[in-house]
Structures are given as C-alpha cells and as structure tokens.
Amino acid sequence: MLFIVPTPIGNLKDITLRALDALKEVEAVFCEDTRRTLNLLNHHGLQKRLFRYNEHDERSVAGAMAWLRAGRSAALVTDGGSPCISDPGRKLVALAREQGIKVTALPGPSALIAAAAGSGLPADSFIFLGFLPRSRGKIVKALAAALALNKTVILFESPHRLKKFLALAREEFGPGLTAGVAREISKIYEEWIVGPIDETIARVDAAGDVKGEIVVLLRPPEKARGGEEDAENTEYGQGPTLP
Numbered sequence: 001m002l003f004i005v006p007t008p009i010g011n012l013k014d015i016t017l018r019a020l021d022a023l024k025e026v027e028a029v030f031c032e033d034t035r036r037t038l039n040l041l042n043h044h045g046l047q048k049r050l051f052r053y054n055e056h057d058e059r060s061v062a063g064a065m066a067w068l069r070a071g072r073s074a075a076l077v078t079d080g081g082s083p084c085i086s087d088p089g090r091k092l093v094a095l096a097r098e099q100g101i102k103v104t105a106l107p108g109p110s111a112l113i114a115a116a117a118g119s120g121l122p123a124d125s126f127i128f129l130g131f132l133p134r135s136r137g138k139i140v141k142a143l144a145a146a147l148a149l150n151k152t153v154i155l156f157e158s159p160h161r162l163k164k165f166l167a168l169a170r171e172e173f174g175p176g177l178t179a180g181v182a183r184e185i186s187k188i189y190e191e192w193i194v195g196p197i198d199e200t201i202a203r204v205d206a207a208g209d210v211k212g213e214i215v216v217l218l219r220p221p222e223k224a225r226g227g228e229e230d231a232e233n234t235e236y237g238q239g240p241t242l243p
Helices: 017-025 034-043 058-069 090-098 111-118 136-147 159-173 197-206 227-235
Strands: 002-004 028-031 049-052 074-076 103-105 126-131 152-157 178-183 191-196 214-219
Touching: 002 090, 028 034, 034 049, 049 058, 058 074, 058 090, 090 103, 111 152, 111 178, 111 214, 126 136, 136 152, 136 159, 152 159, 159 178, 159 197, 159 214, 178 197, 191 197
Parallel strands: 002 074, 002 103, 028 049, 028 074, 126 152
Antiparallel strands: 152 214, 178 191, 178 214
8 A cells, every 4th residue: 555645844743643654554654855855754653664766767666565555554755745646656556546556645744735825816717837848948848838727826936036036027917917936845944025017026135145945935916807707697697795
C-alpha cells in the first residue's frame, strides 16, 4: 500500500495526526532528500527505513515499485507540501494504480492552498500554473491563456527570478494587475506582499535580495459582468443574496 503523505512546508508542527499515524505504520518512506525527511522524523520521534525517490531515474521508480509489489507498505513524501503537486510522485502513483496497488492520499500542508487563502484575492476558483517554463515566449503564452479566464492565477517562482518575472508580467499585462508574493510561508521569515503590481514591484525591489520559497499570485482587473452574472444565477435558481 502506498500512502501519499503531505509534510510541513515550514514549521515542523504543521503536520496532521493522520500523517504521523501513516508514517508510524508504514515499513518505509520514499523521499526527495533523506536528510530533510530524517530531520522531520527525528523531530517527531520516528525511526523509519528511508529510500531516496527520484522521479527522473527509472531505476529509482522501478525499485519503489518492486517494494510495493512485494506487498510492503510505504509513505511517499517530498521535502515539503503535498507530493505530486509540482513535486515528485505522479509517476509512482500512476504506476501503482495501474498495477492494482492501493493508494491513499492524505490531505495536509500545501503552499498553494495557504497562499490562496492568505492573499485576500478571490479563490473560489483559480488557475494553478506550477513552475512556468524558462523562455519568455512560453511564459507570456501561459499567462495570457490563464489571465483570459479572469481568475486568480497562482504559480511557483524561484527567488532569483522573482523580480524579472514581475517586471515581465507588468510589461506584458499592464498596471491593472494585482500581484501578490507569499514568501517563506509557515517559516520564521514569512512575508506577504499583495497590491497593485507597481506597488508590489516597488516593495520587492526595496527589500533587496530575495530568498526563500516563493508563491506568486496574479489577478487581472475585474471586468464588468453585471447582467450576465444575474442571468446565470437566475437560470440556476439562485436569486440575489439578502444582507
């Protein structure tokens, strides 16, 4: 059996009771970095057999599958957050399901969800782009398609590319964008910047060197929908909400 176990994105206390139970129960833990995972296990007084799982190494994937096919249990973790969400794991999960191995996914810490909730931007529906490609043309194409849906767009960015990315977004999509930067969520130096993109750029520039893990949120200018939204609500039997 394979448990997909989210791990803390910062504070080591940000782990669920179910996650701890799963880590206690399994016979092994597949992880990105054995040192990071060992630190987490030690913090919670757990001792487990650790295997480094490399999504891009066929031998690593095959070894993990051999372990599971032998009827042994394992937890799949990453350095922080939920496996398979812009982190390794998808290939192993897909193979396990194809071969009839039971897979259980536990809910838990996610930088994506924390950023969406803490930004103050509309998040009833949003677009997640993960890590964008490196070329400017592909970045612009991906952002244009996402922003055209008039929803909040969330993505991961590296600290040394953050300023360049914000400048690109401002140049291509104008000053009407709202931009948010959530840095080091759940860690000691957690920082939030949300506002018109020009203000966000100014605050990021004033901070000097950017460090840590970054989540970026972009929101296009609100479009006047008025009667169109009212018509849609009426069609589905939803009248105006009383105060």
